[in-house]
Amino acid sequence: MRPETEDDLSQLIRSAGAPLSPIGGGTRLHPGEGAGERLNVSGLTGITLYEPAALTLVVRAGTTLTEVRKALAAEGQMLAFEPDDRPGSTMGGIAAANASGPRRVQAGACRDALLGVRYVNGQGEIVKNGGRVMKNVTGYDLVKLMAGARGRLGVLTELSFKTAPIPPCSATLALPGLDAAAAVAALTSALTGPYDVSGAAWLPGQGALIRIEGLEGSVAIRGKALTERLAAFGEVAEGDGASWSRLVPQGAEGDLWRIICRPSEAPALLAALPQPLALDWGGSLIWVALPAGEAPALPAWSGHATRVTGAEALTLPAPDPVVARLNASLGQRFDPRRIFAS
16 A cells, blocks of 8 residues: 555555554564555655755655755755664654664754654544744644654654754764774763764774764864874774764674663673674664574663564563553554554
8 A cells, every 4th residue: 555645544544454564665674563564655755845044844754865865965954863874764764763873972863853743643633743843832742752653653644854054074083993892981982072072983893983073173173182082092093984874784694683771881781792783872872683583691781672683573671561551551542443563
């Protein structure tokens, strides 16, 4: 099923007698998702409003990230957050997954740049929440709720985003001699200083990577000061600026796991894991591949681990009972027929 309009989508959901699985580009599906009949929203495309002076973009959910970036770049702008790079991504899928790349350490996640949404709930009702500007509002903030809901509460049809100017200058510093565990301390040192870091990551063979952006003179001053600070961790070299688009592993052998933690917990987790494929967010995000069907044996920590590819869905640790009840209650209110299979 591929609706071309929001009204078509509403009618399809109202008349559905079996579970549906909303899908756009299909680049962020986890194991077990998409089990119902596919509801392809890639027909809901197009930029409906773009006001560069107001730093506002309104776009239909099936519009690709590539199209959006091209339109914004023509005006010297970008999204006010940085989606993680996955070819074929749609804006609806990015919002549904709350997808956030390296700039999250500075600019926040997708939900922090999401101003408003339109979506169709499990009863086929078209709902609008939020607006086109950043402001305090009363009532339920459904915008934040829908970001990261992965289509379980409704099908996104239109989204309003905050945009930002493209930084005129960018520099990447690297500490190539650091392994993943040692890199966490260096990344933490960079993030806790007055350097306005917009990316703090680690990649095999490249070591710790730190990105700073802004006016050319400011980048030069901050880069010099940051180099001096990082010298305590090893040799500092010029890094590859293209590395920031390679922080989501592609084609990993075995099952790919995404582990969220506090940076202070990362060294202990890394000691219990094989060589990671990447670290991001200063060590708060760990990407690792494990043999098919195997789950990581990790010490107690405050975050969670999700199997991103493989035959079976699994999140560790098991959801807190209180959180599980809240999620079930939300699902009952938004989708009482449980029509969304994901």
